[in-house]
Amino acid sequence: MSLGPAVRPTGTEELLRALTETARQLFGAAACSLALLTEDESELVYTTAAGEGADDVTGMRISSSEGIAGWVVQSGQPIAVSDLAGDPRFSLEAAEQTGYVPQAILAVPVETPQRMLGVISLLDRDARRPAAERDMALLSLFADQAALALASVDRFSALGRVLLATLADAAAGDDLVAALRRASGQLAPPDSDLAALAATFAALARLGAAERRLAVAVLRDVGEYAERRPPRPR
């Protein structure tokens, strides 16, 4: 199962690194970092950083139950603080670890409609730039980009897990369709949906040409319907 990441898109780390560096330069900030929630959501891990203290901050872990970054992932609300010295508990530890003591922070959540992923933080941005009052909304757009990239990594990892688990099962002398169906029963969505879909395709491959054409027509109609339908939750 750990082979899932093997099929994920390449270049994600590079993209996220480029994104933090672009944000840092655009906002005239001393540093920009991306921290992601761990699987159990108890901690934030700084995965990507650019600027002051970047090397030290990368890999750093903090509790998701404290600090400005913790507040952002907990509340789902962006926040900016311009005099961090006034926050007696503010990540003094973090500042000591990285050797950089910021005066100001702007932090926005990174989330998809399915879940909270983490937080993007800018330290000491140049707040005297023209239109700097829009920085919070702008950084939120960067956060959306990061969320899209991360969601695609997740999807590919899930697909990879399903495929590898199924191939392993089938290689052990099992019928592919049966292995896929079993996988769809054992996995949680969306992995189970992907496995069920794969099982259906495998079964279709054995049918006649007419049945396959019918299946393609039905799928195409469903796809067109889904595209026309206005997006709405649930």
Place this chain on the structure above:
Amino acid sequence: MPRVDLAIDKDWAWGGASGAGITVAVVDSGVDPAHPAVRVVDRAIALKWDRDTEQVMSADGPHEDLFGHGTACAGIIRRAAPDATIWSVRVLGSRLTGKGVVFAAGLRWAIAQGARVVNLSLSTGRDDYFGLFHEIADEAAFANVVLVCASNNVPAPTYPAQFSSVISVAAHDGRDPFVLDANPAPPVDFGAPGIDIEVPWLSGATIVATGNSFAAPHVTGLVARLLSKHPHLTPYEVKTVLRAVASNAASPGSKR
């Protein structure tokens, strides 16, 4: 913005009022009652998700503010409504897992216990919670409880700020806590101070902060003040009054 003349001005709305007799619940990270800007927290409850029993557990009694944000909100509310009764409903600060359910439970607790106004400077963008929060927003409206929610900064839906029965607030760059802007383009209803404003924080300190989450409690305070003078107003009437006194919608002759 088209002007409406309802013969309502700020003096009618809250002149001479102090929020007395109105209970405001701050659903947030806890409130520090020792902060000079807060002074009193009349009731406190902390909720969290218990992983073993998979249930929301609650603890009545004093608690600390884990981030500083709940204290900021309570201080802002206190400024507009010095005599309001403030409850702290802590739903943030423990693990994130189950957060939406804890948030919903805290909100339901405040409604059931008789809060008149609830400040929600938090939100969720998760599709899974659309139905749950829609139901609670309706429960609040039918129980005559005003929900004041911080809106999102991105053009994506966020709950419960998205719903029409709540008062959704974004930050504008004004400083006067008694000046509101009405937004002609929903779902955000009003703009209130929330950019580079001084707010109470942890350990009796203050910080200079920006966010819609600081704009919402300004409106919460004004609603408490309004209700202390006009206790029978429904959430929709409250919204109407706020729109009538908004600086960009008030009738030309009305007092600022």
